[in-house]
Amino acid sequence: MAAIEMVGKRKNNNIWLGVVGVCVLFILSLPTLIVIPMSFSGASYLEFPPESWSFRWYESYFGSSEWMRSTKTSLLVAFLTTLIATPLGSLAAYGLTFTSARVRNASQLLVVIPILVPVILIAIGVFHLYAKLGLNYTITGIVIAHTSLAVPFVIITVLAGLKNYDFNQELAARSLGASRPRALLTITLPQVKFSIQTGALLAFITSLDEVVVSMFVSGGENATITRRMFNSLRDQVDPTIAAISTCLIFVSVSALVTVIIFNRNQNKDQS
Amino acid sequence: MNIVTNNHLEGVNSKALAKARRKEGRLFFNLSLPSLITILIVVFIPVFWLSSLSFFDRAGVFSWENYDRIFQSQLYIKTFIVTLKISFITLFFCILLGYPLCYWLSQLPDRLAGILMVFVLLPFWTSILVRTYAWLVILQRNGIINDTLISIGWIDEPLQLAHNLTGSIIGMVHILLPFFILPLFASMRSIDTNFIRAAISLGSTPRGAFWRVFFKMSLPGFFAGTVLVFVLALGTYVTPALLGGGKIQMLAQRIDSTIMLYSNWGAASALGVVLLILAFATIWIFNRAFGIDKLFMR
Numbered sequence A: 001m002a003a004i005e006m007v008g009k010r011k012n013n014n015i016w017l018g019v020v021g022v023c024v025l026f027i028l029s030l031p032t033l034i035v036i037p038m039s040f041s042g043a044s045y046l047e048f049p050p051e052s053w054s055f056r057w058y059e060s061y062f063g064s065s066e067w068m069r070s071t072k073t074s075l076l077v078a079f080l081t082t083l084i085a086t087p088l089g090s091l092a093a094y095g096l097t098f099t100s101a102r103v104r105n106a107s108q109l110l111v112v113i114p115i116l117v118p119v120i121l122i123a124i125g126v127f128h129l130y131a132k133l134g135l136n137y138t139i140t141g142i143v144i145a146h147t148s149l150a151v152p153f154v155i156i157t158v159l160a161g162l163k164n165y166d167f168n169q170e171l172a173a174r175s176l177g178a179s180r181p182r183a184l185l186t187i188t189l190p191q192v193k194f195s196i197q198t199g200a201l202l203a204f205i206t207s208l209d210e211v212v213v214s215m216f217v218s219g220g221e222n223a224t225i226t227r228r229m230f231n232s233l234r235d236q237v238d239p240t241i242a243a244i245s246t247c248l249i250f251v252s253v254s255a256l257v258t259v260i261i262f263n264r265n266q267n268k269d270q271s
Numbered sequence B: 001m002n003i004v005t006n007n008h009l010e011g012v013n014s015k016a017l018a019k020a021r022r023k024e025g026r027l028f029f030n031l032s033l034p035s036l037i038t039i040l041i042v043v044f045i046p047v048f049w050l051s052s053l054s055f056f057d058r059a060g061v062f063s064w065e066n067y068d069r070i071f072q073s074q075l076y077i078k079t080f081i082v083t084l085k086i087s088f089i090t091l092f093f094c095i096l097l098g099y100p101l102c103y104w105l106s107q108l109p110d111r112l113a114g115i116l117m118v119f120v121l122l123p124f125w126t127s128i129l130v131r132t133y134a135w136l137v138i139l140q141r142n143g144i145i146n147d148t149l150i151s152i153g154w155i156d157e158p159l160q161l162a163h164n165l166t167g168s169i170i171g172m173v174h175i176l177l178p179f180f181i182l183p184l185f186a187s188m189r190s191i192d193t194n195f196i197r198a199a200i201s202l203g204s205t206p207r208g209a210f211w212r213v214f215f216k217m218s219l220p221g222f223f224a225g226t227v228l229v230f231v232l233a234l235g236t237y238v239t240p241a242l243l244g245g246g247k248i249q250m251l252a253q254r255i256d257s258t259i260m261l262y263s264n265w266g267a268a269s270a271l272g273v274v275l276l277i278l279a280f281a282t283i284w285i286f287n288r289a290f291g292i293d294k295l296f297m298r
Helices: A002-007 A015-033 A035-039 A056-062 A065-096 A101-116 A119-133 A139-163 A168-175 A180-209 A212-217 A225-235 A240-270 B002-012 B014-055 B065-072 B074-107 B110-125 B128-139 B144-151 B165-189 B194-201 B206-217 B219-234 B238-243 B251-260 B265-290 B292-296
Strands: none
Touching: A015 A035, A015 B074, A015 B110, A015 B128, A015 B165, A035 A240, A035 B128, A056 A065, A056 A240, A065 A101, A065 A139, A065 A180, A065 A225, A065 B014, A101 A139, A101 B014, A101 B219, A101 B265, A101 B292, A119 A139, A119 A212, A119 B014, A119 B251, A119 B265, A139 A180, A139 A212, A139 B014, A168 A180, A180 A240, A212 A225, A225 A240, A225 B128, A225 B238, A240 B110, A240 B128, B014 B065, B014 B265, B065 B074, B065 B265, B074 B110, B074 B165, B074 B219, B074 B251, B074 B265, B110 B165, B128 B144, B128 B165, B128 B238, B165 B219, B165 B238, B194 B206, B206 B219, B219 B265, B219 B292, B251 B265, B265 B292
């Protein structure tokens, strides 16, 4: 009887397991946050904890026309990628739920491959495809490349959302006289909108944080911020990067918090 | 009852219905074409083209010479060994850190586990560059780890933690760990604890119940995480490039430098093909055992 109690949910008395768990959570989330205090350091080299505080690295970031230009490029590319990948991916997920299991599985395999193929191969391949088309170093080129990397995340997220959706509701609407597009827009869409929004945010972050493909197909006037950061990190550890990193962390945390709020609202709606 | 109804239907219009369903399926498949075609053009065709270069010599004639060359060159053999070594070590630490964490989380009340999962999702949503940069800061000669160890007197000289193999592995474990945790946690979540109670009430020890019931039932998530971590580790570019200090060359960087520095497309392409074969063999085995959709699920 005692043994049964021991493995029962909520009665885990393995203290060491909790200690290990908490340690791993710390290792996962704390190290990244170190760049936030570093970014307010007054010293011209990296020291922790900083002995003096200043905004000089933010001034160096926001005052640099090069950093600002690549920030604008990255934000524009991420925005356009989201705008294209979200409807494309959502439609694909909707369409795939009606196909036979075989077609669906084959398509899913096709969809997860961009995530699993070593990205350096995609980068070199796309670079040479673009060289023939004259798309290298153009916003259009970067957006197309990022869209194909972001679309799988939208499809996976929306497919998961549709899995929990009862399609009989759409059938009911149609049997009551709604056209198919109308049933989709007024009945299905509002109920999976949280997963579509989550997919959109994932697409935005995927594009904003993408490094390797951007290293190859972006550049010149249209260098993304990740390309510039990577090159600057390879040369020397410039504290300006700490200020930029802090801004990027802020964007990631905002996106994650938004997703968590979506999820909570969704659960509230369903219960 | 159901069977009777179906038989009845079959007599009337089941063939027409099935045909209509197939037609509908084909019609709706078209909705996914824009996405699939984009992926095809930007991912499949370029990668396929790049791979095809490995089967031709410099004169453009079909030959295996690129493969002969890469398997005879000490440099390339070393790259394969380093890549596999780093990938297996990374996987080992992801399992070592990830499994206990997931087990612990899966035993907590849903609400608390949900809150704690935010600490797993936070790095997942944060830029790889930012995370690598943070490790560069932490692991450097006068970084927080060396400073702490020196001030408490454990070491006299700073340890070489970054710009080498150690740094690369630390960074890669940090970046890939969420990919192990997410599928494993989802898998453990769906295990009904009553099975474990049942095993124990039937005479199993708690340890035996854990290994024979719980561990076995968590295997789909365990292998999904394993495949994700291993495949992504094989193709890693950014982390060893920044934390390896130029000393660690994994396959992805070797492919890059073989083309960018030496313009040796044939050899780079052959390396790429071997990398793809390693990755897809891993995925193929998983697909046969569990199905590809288990790789990214819920």
